[in-house]
Amino acid sequence: MEIWAGLVTYNPNLKRLKENIDSIYKQVSMVVVFDNGSNNYDGLFNLVNEYNRIMLIKSNDNKGLAYGLNKICIEAFNKDVDWILLLDQDSVSDENCMLKYSKYFDLTDAAILCPVMFDSRRRVKKPVLTEGYIEIKECIQSGAVYNVTVLNEVGYFDEWYFIDYIDFDYCMSVRRNGYKIYQINSLLLDQEASTIEPVICHDFLMNAAKMFNFDILAKLSYRPVIKPWRSYYTARNRVYYIYKNRDMLNFPLEKIKGFCANIRNIIRIKNHTGTATSICKGVLDGKRKVKEMRL
Secondary structure (H helix, E strand, C coil): CCCEEEEEECCCHHHHHHHHHHHCCCCCCCEEEEECCCCCCHHHHHHHHHCCCCEEEECCCCCHHHHHHHHHHHHHHHCCCCEEECCCCCCCCCCCHHHHHHHHCCCCCCEEEEEEEEEECCCCCCCCCCCCCCEEEECCCCEEEEHEEEHHHCCCCCCCCCCHHHHHHHHHHHCCCCCEEEEEEEEEEEECCCCCEECHHHHHHHHHEEEEEEHHHHCCEEEEECCCCHHHHHHHHHHHHHHCCCCCCCHHHHHHHHHHHHHHHHHCCCCHHHHHHHHHHHHHHHHHHHHHHHC
């Protein structure tokens, strides 16, 4: 069985990227790096040349995460690869992750296998790992392995998203086509969902969270640090995602949840004005896309 790993880079921290590559390099037969026009490409090129089994694909400008992932996955399909592990540029894999995954490659109708997700900054207790697996509805792209044949059959990642909701949208596609997503309960990925900073009453909330074993308080002890351009894409893509997948979602409920998420971000992110402006522009552009789809 042929197993590859792939990751998309954009101005990566080269030290962290090396840790990422080292953690997975011996577990797969090939690592594919797609670079989205990084300013530190020369350093990336030199790093990649330290290894024998890395394929580097260069783009002269930033074409988005989905475009890079598709280039990697199409290359894998053309080389008859069976499964591909997709990583963020700063992800560091479990040293035995592919061994753990390999036990479940023969699961019925498996399109994606993913780890148990955990953000150690936001939670009080680590999840308890067990053997076996469960079927789930969606997972994030980083740290998950994808069935390459299924990728080619149902269609690759939707490049209109650019970034955000790419993975959830693909999860909808595989389920719509009768395939399944399995979480492997023995595999943990400590994934930082976003940049965060402590709020003024951080210590009080964290102590209360530990005392009462209440994760929500731990989450409230931090506020997200999100740049306006990212808020734009999140808001824009949410509108498109909800409409595109309305056959698989509770459409009215998701619209309400999207509205609440936008208000929450405007309140919690420090740059209120910039965030509000970006979210409004994103929602309007998302609605324009939906209008095009209706024509």
